[in-house]
Amino acid sequence: MEVTRGLVLIAATVTMGLFAGVFYAFTSLVMVGLRRADDRTFVVAMQRMNAAPGPRFAVAIIGPGLLTGASLLLHLGEDHRSTLWWIVAALLFYAGAIGVITFAGNVPLNNALAAAGDPDRVADLADVRGRFEASWTRWNDARAVVSIGALTCLAAALLSVAVDWP
Template structure:
């Protein structure tokens, strides 16, 4: 079961890291580069990006930030995994907030940009850009920070889970060592063997005269 829990946490960590990397790349390279281009170029590029980004690879990672983290939390329910569950719960909350920012803020901005139509036919490209760029960049930075924080917290969760598993393994090994030692003590002069020896010593020997008979003779 430990292997299953760890595998789920690895998937949550991987998906969260990948998505955080995508958002981070936009924040430090893509959007700063587009900021130096014309209004028409920015609109055209981002319209195409909004089409290409909807692919199985990105969607698997994006949905996995919440899905795999929630599954990892479910597998750690119980008193024995309370410390790890707290870390996973924090990571899950951060991922849910980042997901909500994307769905409620970035996606509607993308849809509005797509609805503007062909950049060559837009009468006022500057107005379309103004309604889109600054808000999208701001919310992208917010979700980048949230997703990166979730990734770091998941790293902490994996560390705590490893420490807990190590302590449990050490305790089980110590118990396994102490039990055979106690059995060996009982077999080689322990209380059970000593008790049997005392009972055999106290038993009378058949045909042996006691003290009173020896004095009478």
């Protein structure tokens, strides 16, 4: 059982790293690059990225929640109390990143951008971009910070297992 507990916690940590990495990459690279693009390029790029997620992306988005939840269940009990609290904290950060930030902030903006339609048929791309970019970027920056918090908590959980800390 200890091996299973450890492997699931490692898998949760790795997938949470992917999760945090996606949002950090958007914050530090993608949006910085797109900021310099013209309006049409920006709208086309974001519409295509928002429509592209598939099974590999799902692993990085859904995997951390499932594996962190499984790790939580495997660490229930007195013997794993310090590890358990780190896992609970990670799950709360993850829920905030997905449930609050993504679904309350980013997804409605993505849907509005998709509803704007084909960029070749949009009369005012600057207006479409203006209603999307700054707000979406702020939500994503928050999502990056919160998901890094989740990753940090899982790293602390691993540390608590490895060296009985704290």
